[in-house]
Amino acid sequence: MGYSHAVSGAAAWVAVTTTVPGFGLAPLDPLGVLTGAAVCAGAALLPDIDHPSSTVASALPGGRVISGVASGLTGGHRKGMHSLVATICILLAAVVLSLASWTPDGWDRPLAIGPAIGAAVCIAVGTKCLRIARSWVLSWIIGIAAAAGLMWWFPDEFAWLPACIGIGYVVHLIGDTLTTGGVPWLWPIMLKRPVVFRRTMLIKRLWPRRGSFALPLLGNAGSWREWLLTTLLTLYAIWGLAAAALALLPG
Template structure:
């Protein structure tokens, strides 16, 4: 999948999980959690591509291209180890670890969740840039930093969902790439060598471990017309949930 599709998918899945209209409400949240979580999950759905020096997330971070090169070398290149179950677990554990990075200002009783705010700022900045909500990196980082700071300052309890949100974004990215011909190595570093061919159908050509990558390529190549149809549908779904959450959030203010 292309970066824009990944970001839209992340936002859509968060809406589906945390709302009942239009989602299924597996883990319902208040409107603020839906809105901020959608932005964070959109950015988190781009994080696996830190193994590519030209990816959105790599170009977003200071020294990101150097980091991406190092990660690529360690994990076997693009769509290597960063696109695996092991990476999902690592991302969740990293988010949990960041939850212990807190600061209590002098004279305050409430701790400020500094670590989660940093993670949220990065994800929101990357997501808003990729979704073209912000034109440039200065604007996207301003949005990310201000949004995360506001949550940290006034709504510190909102960060309880952050590890799940980042983990969900990672999984959405892997699922999206699995639906293309490139596939992903879900079981990395276990790398099956012998391809396993399945019966061909109209859209599904094969499901295989080839070079360790598994694929169910119903979308064809990344950027295909099938992918863009799916992205438009997911975008409309996400927009419906986001607008509904915004209305619920603002309703008490205008009542």
């Protein structure tokens, strides 16, 4: 579901930060919409750091080691990293990272090093998973160049970074909740029986593993329903990002 998660992150950012075609909940300038969509796409893959074969684990130096540690601390794939506890921790980490800066000797303004690092990682992961970049080398070049450009010329754009990472993370959990596997939102509290909203026209009686919540409208991961939703979200994201790109053009 890597591509699906990345697309859902970008689409969610468009929905939140644009008025057309979004809802304008937190409107941003076109540059913030474009760069934030790339960051949110990458952030929407972060919960899968608990799986050694995930896109985000493959992207990071020492990613398999990080994945092993995360998996060991949280109980394995789709356990602790897919919970409200992890969401709060990631959001707090993003806030702390957004405050990290460095002022070189003789400079009159600080460089937003922390936000740039977070943005570079998310953009690199997002562009690779969305197949904008075919190789990790190119995706990292794009991520580092974009983050460096923002840090140098548009440092105020980083104000949205924690919210962007938080939205991407939550969108991932919602996507997994819509599959038969479900998500243990209340981890480390593990219920005796999984909670499944069932018996509707589109949902059969499906019981995911212990402790999870599921509204399996998409069925199993990779189903035709997931493919259909991903296609619609892709078209929606392209619409919003194209509008933002056109708004940047002179005149």
